[in-house]
Amino acid sequence: xxxxxxxxxxxxxxxTFGPFPGQVAASAAAPTFDAAVAAILSATxxxxxxxxxxxxxxxxxxxxxxxxxxxxxAGLAEKLTWFWHGHLTSSRAKVNDWGVMWQQHLLLRTHALxxxxxxxxxxxxxxxxxxxxxxxxxxxAAPNENYARELMELFGLGRGGYTEADVTAGAYALSGxxxxxxxxxxxxxxxxxxxxxxxxxxxxxxSSTEVVDAVCDHPDCAPWIAGxxxxxxxxxxxxPERRAKLATLFRAANLEIKPLVTAILADPTFPTARLNRPRxxxxxxxxAMGAFGxxxxxxxxxxxxxxxxxxxxxxxxxxxxTGMGWLAPSLALARDAVAAKAPAIEAVAGAKDPVAATLxxxxxxxxxxxxxxxxxxxxxxxxxxxxxxxxxxxxxVASPEFALA
Amino acid sequence: MKGPSIRLVTRRxxxxxxxxxxxxxxxxxxxxxxxxxxxxxxxSAVPSAAIALGSATPGPASTPPPLSxxxxxxxxxxxxxxxxxxxxxxDMAGGNDxxxxxxxxxxxxxxxxxxxxxxxxxSVLAITPGVGLHPGxxxxxxxxxxxxxxxxxxxPDLSHFEMLRRWWSGDVDSxxxxxxxxxxxxxxxxxxxxxxxxxxxxxxxxxxxxxxxRVVTLSMDxxxxxxxxxxxxxxxxxxxxxxxREMAEYDPSxxxxxxxxxxxxxxxxxxxxxxxxxxxxxxxxxxxELGAQLLLAARMLAQDNGIRIVHVxxxxxxxxxEDHLARHAALMTELDDALAAFRADLAARxxxxxxxxxxTSEFGRRxxxxxxxxxxxxxxxxxxxxxxxxxxxxxxYPSLATLDADKDLVATVSMLDYYATIAESWFGVPAADVLxxxxxxxxxxx
Numbered sequence: 001x002x003x004x005x006x007x008x009x010x011x012x013x014x015x016t017f018g019p020f021p022g023q024v025a026a027s028a029a030a031p032t033f034d035a036a037v038a039a040i041l042s043a044t045x046x047x048x049x050x051x052x053x054x055x056x057x058x059x060x061x062x063x064x065x066x067x068x069x070x071x072x073x074a075g076l077a078e079k080l081t082w083f084w085h086g087h088l089t090s091s092r093a094k095v096n097d098w099g100v101m102w103q104q105h106l107l108l109r110t111h112a113l114x115x116x117x118x119x120x121x122x123x124x125x126x127x128x129x130x131x132x133x134x135x136x137x138x139x140x141a142a143p144n145e146n147y148a149r150e151l152m153e154l155f156g157l158g159r160g161g162y163t164e165a166d167v168t169a170g171a172y173a174l175s176g177x178x179x180x181x182x183x184x185x186x187x188x189x190x191x192x193x194x195x196x197x198x199x200x201x202x203x204x205x206x207s208s209t210e211v212v213d214a215v216c217d218h219p220d221c222a223p224w225i226a227g228x229x230x231x232x233x234x235x236x237x238x239x240p241e242r243r244a245k246l247a248t249l250f251r252a253a254n255l256e257i258k259p260l261v262t263a264i265l266a267d268p269t270f271p272t273a274r275l276n277r278p279r280x281x282x283x284x285x286x287x288a289m290g291a292f293g294x295x296x297x298x299x300x301x302x303x304x305x306x307x308x309x310x311x312x313x314x315x316x317x318x319x320x321x322t323g324m325g326w327l328a329p330s331l332a333l334a335r336d337a338v339a340a341k342a343p344a345i346e347a348v349a350g351a352k353d354p355v356a357a358t359l360x361x362x363x364x365x366x367x368x369x370x371x372x373x374x375x376x377x378x379x380x381x382x383x384x385x386x387x388x389x390x391x392x393x394x395x396x397v398a399s400p401e402f403a404l405a
Numbered sequence: 406m407k408g409p410s411i412r413l414v415t416r417r418x419x420x421x422x423x424x425x426x427x428x429x430x431x432x433x434x435x436x437x438x439x440x441x442x443x444x445x446x447x448x449s450a451v452p453s454a455a456i457a458l459g460s461a462t463p464g465p466a467s468t469p470p471p472l473s474x475x476x477x478x479x480x481x482x483x484x485x486x487x488x489x490x491x492x493x494x495x496d497m498a499g500g501n502d503x504x505x506x507x508x509x510x511x512x513x514x515x516x517x518x519x520x521x522x523x524x525x526x527x528s529v530l531a532i533t534p535g536v537g538l539h540p541g542x543x544x545x546x547x548x549x550x551x552x553x554x555x556x557x558x559x560x561p562d563l564s565h566f567e568m569l570r571r572w573w574s575g576d577v578d579s580x581x582x583x584x585x586x587x588x589x590x591x592x593x594x595x596x597x598x599x600x601x602x603x604x605x606x607x608x609x610x611x612x613x614x615x616x617x618x619r620v621v622t623l624s625m626d627x628x629x630x631x632x633x634x635x636x637x638x639x640x641x642x643x644x645x646x647x648x649x650r651e652m653a654e655y656d657p658s659x660x661x662x663x664x665x666x667x668x669x670x671x672x673x674x675x676x677x678x679x680x681x682x683x684x685x686x687x688x689x690x691x692x693x694e695l696g697a698q699l700l701l702a703a704r705m706l707a708q709d710n711g712i713r714i715v716h717v718x719x720x721x722x723x724x725x726x727e728d729h730l731a732r733h734a735a736l737m738t739e740l741d742d743a744l745a746a747f748r749a750d751l752a753a754r755x756x757x758x759x760x761x762x763x764x765t766s767e768f769g770r771r772x773x774x775x776x777x778x779x780x781x782x783x784x785x786x787x788x789x790x791x792x793x794x795x796x797x798x799x800x801x802y803p804s805l806a807t808l809d810a811d812k813d814l815v816a817t818v819s820m821l822d823y824y825a826t827i828a829e830s831w832f833g834v835p836a837a838d839v840l841x842x843x844x845x846x847x848x849x850x851x
Contacts, residue, residue, distance in 0.1 A: 134727045134777055136777075137727065137776065138775070141776055142773075142776035143776070144781065145726070145775075145782065146726040146781065149564070153566070164563065164811060276662060277662065306609075306629060308610045315610075316498075316499075324662065324665045325610055325611040327666045327668075328610065329623040329669050330609070330624040330629075332669040332670040332672075333626075333632075333634075333673045334626065336634050336670075340634040340635055340636045341636075368663070370654060374647075374652045375648065377644070377651065378644035378647070381640060381643060381644035382638075383640065384638075384640075387638055387641050388641075390636060390641075394636060394645070395649070398649060398652070398670075399652055400670070
């Protein structure tokens with residue numbers, strides 16, 4: 001193998017919802033790590049399954065998406081679609097219509113690796129976003145500030161580079177959009193929109209398009225997005241120098257997302273940034289179900305409810321938090337409940353060394369002595385081969401190593 | 406089942422540094438109107454703005470609304486033993502509109518500034534001729550509460566996330582940037598470091614408000630039972646538990662994420678033992694998430710298990726930029742129904758004198774409404790303390806005539822003084838031990 005399995009597994013954990021069983025060996029067969037990165041970037045995702053039935057009560061899009069994530073060939077595009085859902089958020093908890101939530105989902109999917117400017121332009125007047133952040137009835141006479149503030153604070157710039165006057169002016173220039181909740185469509189009503197241009201982020205703007213362009217052209221935009229993507233893919237915020245370099249690259253690429261992602265994954269620091277952040281719940285449950293050989297969106301959803309990361313239901317407009325908080329005790333209990341239901345799979349039950357087979361199945365290639373000893377102890381304590389197999393597979397999934405990305 | 410004993414690491418080892426002491430500008434003393442006793446306050450020279458507003462601008466109602474039964478309602482006396490006292494904080498993240506929760510009844514400016522979102526004065530539950538409670542709070546109105554008027558921050562920010570951080574950390578001006586939460590520091594002072602948990606947040610994921618240094622604080626799924634699942638079969642379950650405990654053993658030579666993962670598992674295992682021994686649930690709670698949270702809170706507080714503080718994130722739709730009136734009314738009803746069941750539960754368990762209920766919210770809402778029948782982010786708001794308190798209106802009603810530059814309410818009571826009341830008056834913890842800026846408790850509430 002030309003690429004260390006440890007590095008191949010790391011790359012797949014970060015850039016996809018894998019590794020699914022067998023994927024590490026395939027990725028490790030690439031001649032170099034850069035080639036393995038290139039293969040992920042150029043892979044064509046498997047075709048999308050038919051859309052969920054949006055007329056049903058319940059959460060068909062949630063199970064649809066979890067089933068899609070469980071497709072080993074969904075790849076990088078799926079991971080980036082999920083990233084943007086946590087960044088340019090809308091929640092079904094407020095947007096009481098699956099039709100518009102699904103439209104937004106397709107929009108994120110379309111632009112996930114495309115132009116950030118096109119993505120932000122589209123999401124700004126997207127019906128679900130107009131609903132979620134209250135732009136759908138905002139008029140120039142009494143503008144609603146919700147979207148204007150979050151557009152800068154969370155979506156495009158981060159705090160520090162704008163003022164309350166920019167919030168007020170942005171809200172004015174963004175006004176005039178009218179959301180029809182019955183049809184799930186939005187249109188611009190000039191009579192409700194801005195009457196004159198206003199000073200916003202240092203330039204005159206008089207439309208939502210000009211507002212979004214002003215955000216995208218602001219010096220804080222490229223470093224903000226680069227920092228967010230770096231924290232997600234590399235597991236930690238970039239150093240100031242690295243952030244500046246990535247921002248320069250992102251700007252030079254006309255805010256195209258794919259070159260930015262490429263730069264983060266291909267950087268020499270990326271291979272060493274292993275196991276430095278938790279597997280967030282969606283990533284964890286995909287890994288667990290993959291190791292179990294199951295695609296069980298219903299069981300995955302139950303876990304994600306307990307863990308607090310249900311797709312289409314971010315906890316706030318800031319999306320899901322990042323960081324070590326996901327290793328808290330309540331999450332350990334939620335993971336344990338999934339792990340304790342591990343199946344007995346033949347790859348483990350029939351193996352000469354069930355512990356080694358379990359670790360391979362879980363794509364765990366750098367494991368502490370303590371965890372190996374715990375698994376060996378458990379394997380020795382259960383006589384029945386089937387029950388032994390399910391017990392140690394479950395324990396591997398419950399291990400601290402598996403909890404990290 | 407025998408296994409290696411789990412070694413736990415204190416949070417101090419992760420935090421590295423403690424609460425940064427220092428001086429911060431605190432708001433001046435809070436004015437107090439204690440309706441029950443009429444006792445003087447340290448700002449008694451300040452007239453009650455609420456009553457002044459009510460008398461200065463007569464409302465359309467031809468007969469004055471009745472005065473609250475709070476004037477005569479018997480109060481619950483707090484248990485004397487400070488070590489028996491517990492705290493429940495209902496955190497209304499999103500920005501609860503104080504002017505709707507505690508509306509000015511007779512102030513003409515209220516209806517002028519909010520043509521689309523003002524409550525009908527006839528529907529308001531009057532406390533005084535000028536100030537009332539939201540019509541969705543009849544239970545709270547009957548039981549009484551200490552309403553703290555105009556609570557906020559001298560130099561507010563309009564971002565949810567910045568203001569949540571300040572309220573969670575008890576850092577009024579964002580100068581101190583403490584790593585711990587206010588409730589976490591309080592738990593450090595009143596909690597037992599050997600307890601499975603001194604503070605619990607009934608939500609998903611960790612709560613920044615409860616970050617502590619000395620004691621264990623953790624979160625729990627409000628619909629979970631905290632139990633520790635293991636596979637079927639005695640040998641498998643035994644092997645499972647032993648291996649799980651071994652993997653949860655803290656190893657300081659490992660990187661921080663490993664330590665965090667192992668510790669999370671260790672704390673979870675220990676807490677599952679406590680959770681397994683909680684008393685049975687009461688009936689009568691509404692089938693809302695807040696109902697489930699308070700039901701569990703009552704079970705946790707009913708025994709001497711070390712839990713002193715329960716943080717309840719009210720996952721409500723408080724960020725009412727649109728359709729404020731209907732959305733906020735639903736939240737007030739949800740709050741009132743859950744609180745009524747909680748009060749009854751605490752009384753039935755004989756612990757009503759031990760549990761102080763406090764509310765928080767990162768900010769109130771803009772005073773003038775917007776075209777979408779909603780209210781944008783604001784500044785000062787209202788909070789209340791309920792349970793063994795002297796019911797009444799505390800602090801000065803914030804002025805609708807003098808708003809700040811963003812057209813928001815100017816705080817008349819500092820968040821720090823509100824927190825100091827909880828720390829000092831309820832738990833007997835000197836405010837200076839847990840808060841910067843030399844705050845003082847609001848007199849007369851407890």
